[in-house]
């Protein structure tokens with residue numbers, strides 16, 4: 001059983017992950033309105049990933065005899081100036097998630113909570129991938145530089161993304 005302080009921090013992160021799903025749903029809705037169905041698919045899959053992350057926290061809290069409590073969510077940003085703006089917002093959001101996971105890890109270390117350190121290791125690795133995937137798409141968008149054909153090629157590429165349950169290492 002984790003300390004009350006660590007349990008609260010884990011519960012807050014579970015809620016933040018659920019909230020993250022809504023952030024990506026808002027981005028999906030924005031790009032769908034611009035008729036980029038493949039990019040919409042990318043953000044919908046990202047929202048599913050966030051719910052998966054949240055559920056991992058939910059299950060871990062349960063496993064250590066805590067009780068998850070569901071909190072009110074902030075309204076996500078719904079308006080973007082461009083597709084690139086949506087991805088830059090996504091990257092900025094992932095950087096916040098990374099910082100929060102690092103803070104959680106620091107607390108788990110301070111408390112010598114080895115089970116929670118082991119649980120959080122998966123998220124440390126996952127955040128490297130989360131940031132890298134957003135950076136890669138922003139880099140492509142910079143090269144495309146608003147070219148319509150390039151945008152539709154990226155749209156086709158991102159249409160192929162599917163949600164697969166990440167492997168547990």
Ligand code: FEO
Nearest residue numbers: 017050053097130
């Ligand atoms: Fe759950 Fe995208 O971090």
